[in-house]
Structure formats: structure tokens, C-alpha cells
Amino acid sequence: FSNYSCIFPFVYDDIVYYSCVSVRSDYAWCSIDEMFQGRWRYCTAKDPPSCTFPFLYRNKYFFKCTKEGYVLSRSWCSLTRDYNKDGKWKQCSPYQ
Secondary structure, three states, rough: OOOOOOOOOOOOOOOOEEEOOOOOOOEEEEOOOOEEOEEEEEOOOOOOOOOOOOOOEEEEEOOEOOOOOOOOOOOEEEEEEEHHOOOOOOEOOOOO
């Protein structure tokens, strides 16, 4: 299934995943279906989930990555429209 794209989020064993996982595997993988149906593939550097813009964080909408609230002062974004509700995020760049 390497020609298929990863689907985020996906559900595996009743858990919602927003990025590639190493569950029961030595290598990161993703589902190619929203509800895991046994179809998967190994992840590559191109597979991380996408940021969602705009997103709500602390009563403010962000239209690009922000450093606000990140103790390491690096840029991050929400993976859903409402970070306050879902708490799903990723780092935008390790150097910015």
C-alpha cells in the first residue's frame, strides 16, 4: 500500500492518532483508512500530519505557526481547529 497516502487522524484499537505511530512495530506506520482496516504503510519524512489554520489557542486565532505558549520558544501549530479543546499539536520547525 506504499502508493496510498496516510490518513490523519486515524483510529486504531479505539485510539485516535494524529501522526505516525510505532504501535506493535519497530518502525513508524500509518493507516490508509480513517478507521484502521488492516491497510497501512510505513511512514516517510513527508507523512507528518498537516497544521490546521486558523486554529484557536487561548481565545486567539492563529493563521500561521506561533511560538506563543511553547516553553522552548519554538514554533508550533494545532492539528485541529480548537487546540484548547483537543490539545493536538506538532512542532513546525525544530530551529524556529
